[in-house]
Amino acid sequence: xxxxxxxxxxxxxxxxxxxxxxxxxxxxxxxxxxxxxxxxxxxxxxxxxxxxxxxxxxxxxxxxxxxxxxxxxxxxxxxxxxxxxxxxxxxxxxxxxxxxxxxxxxxxxxxxxxxxxxxxxxxxxxxxxxxxxxxxxxxxxxxxxxxxxxxxxxxxxxxxxxxxxxxxxxxxxxxxxxxxxxxxxxxxxxxxxxxxxxxxxxxxxxxxxxxxxxxxxxxxxxxxxxxxxxxxxxxxxxxxxxxxxxxxxxxxxxxxxxxxxxxxxxxxxxxxxxxxxxxxxxxxxxxxxxxxxxxxxxxxxxxxxxxxxxxxxxxxxxxxxxxxxxxxxxxxxxxxxxxxxxxxxxxxxxxxxxxxxxxxxxxxxxxxxxxxxxxxxxxxxxxxxxxxxxxxxxx
Amino acid sequence: xxxxxxxxxxxxxxxxxxxxxxxxxxxxxxxxxxxxxxxxxxxxxxxxxxxxxxxxxxxxxxxxxxxxxxxxxxxxxxxxxxxxxxxxxxxxxxxxxxxxxxxxxxxxxxxxxxxxxxxxxxxxxxxxxxxxxxxxxxxxxxxxxxxxxxxxxxxxxxxxxxxxxxxxxxxxxxxxxxxxxxxxxxxxxxxxxxxxxxxxxxxxxxxxxxxxxxxxxxxxxxxxxxxxxxxxxxxxxxxxxxxxxxxxxxxxxxxxxxxxxxxxxxxxxxxxxxxxxxxxxxxxxxxxxxxxxxxxxxxxxxxxxxxxxxxxxxxxxxxxxxxxxxxxxxxxxxxxxxxxxxxxxxxxxxxxxxxxxxxxxxxxxxxxx
Numbered sequence: 001x002x003x004x005x006x007x008x009x010x011x012x013x014x015x016x017x018x019x020x021x022x023x024x025x026x027x028x029x030x031x032x033x034x035x036x037x038x039x040x041x042x043x044x045x046x047x048x049x050x051x052x053x054x055x056x057x058x059x060x061x062x063x064x065x066x067x068x069x070x071x072x073x074x075x076x077x078x079x080x081x082x083x084x085x086x087x088x089x090x091x092x093x094x095x096x097x098x099x100x101x102x103x104x105x106x107x108x109x110x111x112x113x114x115x116x117x118x119x120x121x122x123x124x125x126x127x128x129x130x131x132x133x134x135x136x137x138x139x140x141x142x143x144x145x146x147x148x149x150x151x152x153x154x155x156x157x158x159x160x161x162x163x164x165x166x167x168x169x170x171x172x173x174x175x176x177x178x179x180x181x182x183x184x185x186x187x188x189x190x191x192x193x194x195x196x197x198x199x200x201x202x203x204x205x206x207x208x209x210x211x212x213x214x215x216x217x218x219x220x221x222x223x224x225x226x227x228x229x230x231x232x233x234x235x236x237x238x239x240x241x242x243x244x245x246x247x248x249x250x251x252x253x254x255x256x257x258x259x260x261x262x263x264x265x266x267x268x269x270x271x272x273x274x275x276x277x278x279x280x281x282x283x284x285x286x287x288x289x290x291x292x293x294x295x296x297x298x299x300x301x302x303x304x305x306x307x308x309x310x311x312x313x314x315x316x317x318x319x320x321x322x323x324x325x326x327x328x329x330x331x332x333x334x335x336x337x338x339x340x341x342x343x344x345x346x347x348x349x350x351x352x353x354x355x356x357x358x359x360x361x362x363x364x365x366x367x368x369x370x371x372x373x374x375x376x377x378x379x380x381x382x383x384x385x386x387x388x389x390x391x392x393x394x395x
Numbered sequence: 396x397x398x399x400x401x402x403x404x405x406x407x408x409x410x411x412x413x414x415x416x417x418x419x420x421x422x423x424x425x426x427x428x429x430x431x432x433x434x435x436x437x438x439x440x441x442x443x444x445x446x447x448x449x450x451x452x453x454x455x456x457x458x459x460x461x462x463x464x465x466x467x468x469x470x471x472x473x474x475x476x477x478x479x480x481x482x483x484x485x486x487x488x489x490x491x492x493x494x495x496x497x498x499x500x501x502x503x504x505x506x507x508x509x510x511x512x513x514x515x516x517x518x519x520x521x522x523x524x525x526x527x528x529x530x531x532x533x534x535x536x537x538x539x540x541x542x543x544x545x546x547x548x549x550x551x552x553x554x555x556x557x558x559x560x561x562x563x564x565x566x567x568x569x570x571x572x573x574x575x576x577x578x579x580x581x582x583x584x585x586x587x588x589x590x591x592x593x594x595x596x597x598x599x600x601x602x603x604x605x606x607x608x609x610x611x612x613x614x615x616x617x618x619x620x621x622x623x624x625x626x627x628x629x630x631x632x633x634x635x636x637x638x639x640x641x642x643x644x645x646x647x648x649x650x651x652x653x654x655x656x657x658x659x660x661x662x663x664x665x666x667x668x669x670x671x672x673x674x675x676x677x678x679x680x681x682x683x684x685x686x687x688x689x690x691x692x693x694x695x696x697x698x699x700x701x702x703x704x705x706x707x708x709x710x711x712x713x714x715x716x717x718x719x720x721x722x723x724x725x726x727x728x729x730x731x732x733x734x735x736x737x738x739x740x741x742x743x744x745x746x747x748x749x750x751x752x753x754x755x756x757x758x759x760x761x762x763x764x
Contacts, residue, residue, distance in 0.1 A: 275752045
């Protein structure tokens with residue numbers, strides 16, 4: 001670690017101590033309050049040059065290094081801070097893809113409002129018939145002069161109802177194999193023909209939406225990368241999504257300690273079976289923490305570490321731990337009570353864990369990836385290496 | 396915190412790995428089991444010549460004075476190859492015990508010879524069934540004489556000297572080649588690391604210099620658990636890759652065995668366990684080198700993760716080999732047996748889970764970032 005990095009860490013710590021503490025107790029209650037608090041925190045960071053450490057001050061940065069950015073993330077992770085999904089998608093998924101695959105002009109145009117907390121994003125990738133098999137997507141984009149005309153239906157679009165922009169995958173050539181006919185766009189969510197309908201989830205909330213696109217006009221200036229290169233853009237996004245979904249881990253750090261305290265309070269810590277479970281979750285939590293540090297360093301070196309592991313482990317662990325939270329109170333653990341202020345959060349986390357195990361690469365897909373990319377095992381037998389419009393079920 | 400190995404440590408790993416790959420081949424291991432020798436003395440000599448035994452022994456006592464993490468790197472290679480040498484007993488347990496609790500004279504007498512490989516040392520705590528417990532030890536040290544029975548003791552037949560845990564607890568150094576010491580070889584599950592029962596009958600023994608032997612024993616096992624976690628991680632990765640390579644080469648129903656999702660997913664799960672175990676072990680090694688207050692929790696975390704990874708990798712490796720895996724000529728049995736030895740020699744998962752929870756409840760401060 002260099003002196004410059006030590007100085008930066010000390011400076012970031014002092015700044016966070018002054019500015020982040022006010023978020024220590026989540027003040028937001030409604031979605032609107034969470035959105036407002038998240039954007040306000042983002043603006044504070046941008047003004048101080050912490051929103052995009054390697055970028056220029058105009059882009060919310062300070063011309064720093066990626067290592068410094070990682071240091072700030074570590075330090076920020078010691079605090080609770082508001083981060084609604086729409087901002088996380090913009091910062092963690094849209095920006096890396098636009099930086100890598102778009103022009104410098106596009107990165108500046110979309111990056112500035114994002115880093116400065118003036119824009120929220122959603123992801124229009126999945127479709128009713130294209131989930132794990134994302135490349136089977138059917139939403140069509142047809143060129144019309146300097147524009148594209150888009151028609152189709154997207155699903156699981158988190159926070160689309162609060163989004164200013166979307167990253168969108170659409171099929172621009174159905175006559176080639178499916179991965180080759182996809183193009184990546186930025187869509188202004190206020191464009192006529194975009195209709196967002198909430199989906200009621202098992203949690204009772206509606207974070208996700210269906211988004212219907214009817215004769216939506218997207219200027220060609222919003223195309224990111226070349227025509228037909230959308231799949232490679234999507235891979236950039238998904239790599240960051242899988243790394244980022246475990247970012248919520250930072251805020252659950254200490255979750256096992258809380259469970260240990262709960263088990264101790266209810267006298268269950270004397271049970272070897274209980275200790276074994278707690279130890280296992282602790283081992284996973286700490287393993288992910290250290291593994292996370294190692295993969296961030298590897299990503300900064302330009303390597304391709306097995307990022308898929310993070311979400312694969314953390315989602316199942318969350319499911320198990322929140323079930324244990326309920327178990328700790330036996331039958332009564334299934335009910336809210338004035339003496340159990342955390343229980344509502346436990347219910348939510350237990351249901352949300354089910355979504356996490358599917359979103360951004362289902363457990364099964366991630367295991368395939370680990371086996372294929374990291375261990376070099378054969379890919380699944382494929383029946384879809386024909387032009388998209390000749391696949392069974394595609395008209 | 397940067398947890399990765401330095402370039403020098405990577406070179407060390409390659410150097411040790413090359414030697415062990417050449418000497419500790421599966422065929423060589425099979426011969427050592429058949430002959431009953433269980434140990435390769437030539438290899439031990441070569442390991443000593445490279446200066447590997449003194450990696451974590453200070454230069455003033457004849458060591459190389461690198462660091463604990465260098466010892467971890469060597470342990471990983473020992474685990475990967477199931478190396479038939481008394482490295483763990485002599486270096487990771489006994490030499491460490493002498494470093495922690497030896498008098499100045501004892502350190503000067505024994506550490507240089509242990510580092511040179513001239514003397515093999517071992518460590519004796521358990522007394523039959525039950526976890527190693529400082530409070531239930533019955534072996535007695537009185538007036539420079541040791542009386543009691545220790546079992547199982549690793550590499551006891553090879554060892555010239557033992558660090559013995561006595562009632563109190565107290566620690567004693569005992570030369571094993573004397574009239575008051577008798578050995579009875581044990582028939583062990585892992586025939587590549589032989590164990591014996593030792594009978595001490597008023598054997599000459601020297602008290603060691605542990606002001607707080609409870610604390611010394613705790614520190615010793617925390618340190619040993621970190622070294623052994625690397626041994627387990629190296630071994631687990633080796634078992635995983637053995638299974639991967641076998642399933643890539645074997646065809647069933649017209650397909651590579653490795654192309655079945657049931658096989659891929661099982662190996663993906665093992666990969667996850669190995670990577671988490673490696674990350675926990677690397678963190679524990681840093682905690683060990685810096686001697687941070689969270690070492691007890693970090694060591695327990697590393698051990699629990701590594702034990703689980705190795706046990707499952709070893710079992711599933713045999714399973715994925717099918718019937719071939721159950722044969723003497725296939726190499727799965729080395730890991731299948733060794734995984735059990737390493738799961739119990741420093742205390743079972745249950746013991747370490749208890750230690751971990753105790754450490755976490757005792758210290759309520761968040762771990763350092």
